Amino acid sequence: MPTRLVRHAPRARPDLRAPVARRARAPLAVAGAAVALVALLSGCGADITHTRVERSLAPTFTNLYLQQQALLGHSGVTAATINPHAACHRLSPTAHNTGAGSDWVCQLTWTDAAHRVQKGKFELTVHPGGCYEAGGPTKIVGPVDIRAAGGRTVTNPVYEFDACFDTT
Amino acid sequence: MAAAPAVDARGLVKRFGDLTAVDHVDLRVEVGEVYGILGPNGAGKTTFLRMLFGLIRPDAGRLDVFGRTWARDGPATLAGVAGFVESPRFYPYLSGRRNLELLAGFDGADAATAATAIDRVLNVVDLADRATDKVGGYSFGMRQRLGVAASLLREPRLLVLDEPANGLDPAGIRDMRALVKRLAASGLTVLLSSHNMDEVEEICDNVTIMSAGRVAFHGSIDALRAQAPDPAHRLATSDDERALDLAAEHPGVSLTRHPDASLALRARADVADAYLIALGRAGIAVRELTLEVAPLESLFFMLTDPDRQDAGDRAAAAPVPSARAGAHR
């Protein structure tokens, strides 16, 4: 009785010894392309740099400050008049002002409602995903709760806030 | 032109690491016959059936079911084939009926035809009253019956049953055998495996005996009977010494002493009759005469004796060429 190996036929289940790699080509290609694209999109730089932090802090602060001023009933303040400027660095010398950490410090300079230039030191905790919590100096930005124009007590939006920026 | 056999296996091999579970097995089941695969536990019967069902891939050889193979035809190979290996299993958290509905769905039947078919098969296996209970609460015998019901749902031409009476109580065994005989009588081709010679003798037309993965015999039950040694009886007489002397005078009678002081008589039926009559004439009374090992059973033990399973013994172990050797290509 001749012993025949299981035959490989055209539209059938593949030969037992057909390399698994052949069938895996499509998914491996997808995965490889994905990895390549992700690598490309991330670029060579670090996710969290002082530039990115500064570029996020300034406009966020501006919006929140506008909110605060609106709550307090002060008018005539716009983003243009505030003119914020941020300079951020990390306290830890080995970090070279990049990367996540709770030691980020930003000097924020802006023009307040009374046209005075204010300088505030904000402490930031930046998380790996690009989100941070910022706390400002009470003497300048106000306490945790403030009295709104109508008389109610509301949370001071500038006292402590969260924000996120793009890390890709 | 001959129709394709229901099952045609040639040179089938399956190894699990160092163990060769199925070793160059040839087997052929013609349409309409009731075929038995007989062998002790571990002989490879279940592995063979799993290969038939596509649950295991053979390492070598060819297995055709109604002319189709798994390699070429995929699950279409099982069109017209139904059955189960080891005891049938279902989803315990679904009712018996729901399990059958699921399986009917998996067979491609729509809900309406499935419902009537399910009622029919539940009646055949006598489970209609417990069909809405969860299978988790079924007894072993009920699950076996549900397995047969699930098989009948496919309106099979070939029914494959792996030790169908295994684990059942005597009433269950009797009912299962009756059911199989009824199904066989209705024209179904049945392939069943068993480790019980009686069962195979009672139900099957043809048989393959497997041992340690190899075929030890295939042919009809009659051919097997022709091969059987003489029946072995236990004999106790009033005067064993003289009985032994008398046995020496009767050619064809083998009489030896048992360790427990009784005698072992081995002789063909007519020769044994003559000897017993002679005993009586010689004034020796027969106090006990009981059949110890049925002839077929003792043949079965001989064929499946593990000491006989060397390569050289394979030819010796298959005492008679297959009754259908000429039909094999």
Place this chain on the structure above:
Amino acid sequence: MTTTAAPNAAPNAASAAAPPGRARIRTVYRWEIAKLTAQMRTRATLTVCLVAPFLFVVLLDQQSQVPKDTLFGRWVHASGFATPLFLLGFATQWVFPLLTSIVAGDIFAGEDQYGTWKTILTRAHSRTQIFWGKTLAAGSFAVLTVTVLALSSLAAGVLLVGHQPLEGLSGTLLPSGRAAGLVLAAWATALIPLLGFTALAVMLSVVTCNSAAGIVGPVVIGLIMQLYSFLNGSDAVRHLLLATPFDAWHGLLRDHPYYGPLWQGALVSAGYLAICLAVAHTVLRRRDITGG
């Protein structure tokens, strides 16, 4: 030579009715859903998803402190829209992989547990069709749990706290209508990495044949990934982890939204999906079913 005479080649009534290809996958899919519906674990999970946000809000209400450590935690009393976003942040950290692995990690291994592979593989469906039916069912369950959780948290927030404007992530107040839309969009984006975890759970389920490994494995892997991020691991590796895209929704909640993490997350998830499902499919197809 075996001849295939007409009577032998003609299929019987049952398999003649069997539809080809996609319809077969649909059949498996429908039955997998039917089986899931009958199981306690799926009902329990969906009930928890429905009820937990409401319980959460009630508990939060009774506390004077707000959970500031998670985004939007500080606003949970100020706006009802903060609640679903806070819960999203919280759940993606701890709960999401479990939400999918509880079904996906068991949908294959369950057949091993009950010994039913031999029951379903000996009907008219190929292993590939069964694989896709089950995988799609697992994916559907993942989508359903996220939907229920999203709608429930939104309802809990709006009903129990109110629909006040929401403080966004760039310092502006988002009006109610827009906030509601963004909340739903944020939850929807969580599906992207979640489906990656579904594929991961499927792969573990098929490869280990063990429900416990399939369910707990993705949870543990998710936690390890979170830990890696938390401990300031390398950025390049972080971008390739499946847990990272769970935060991609942050970019939506800004005046000038950014979508970079979302695109990257989609690519990464696609990569995990492709590899995990390919491995699972291959393993299933080549397996010898000796048990059951």
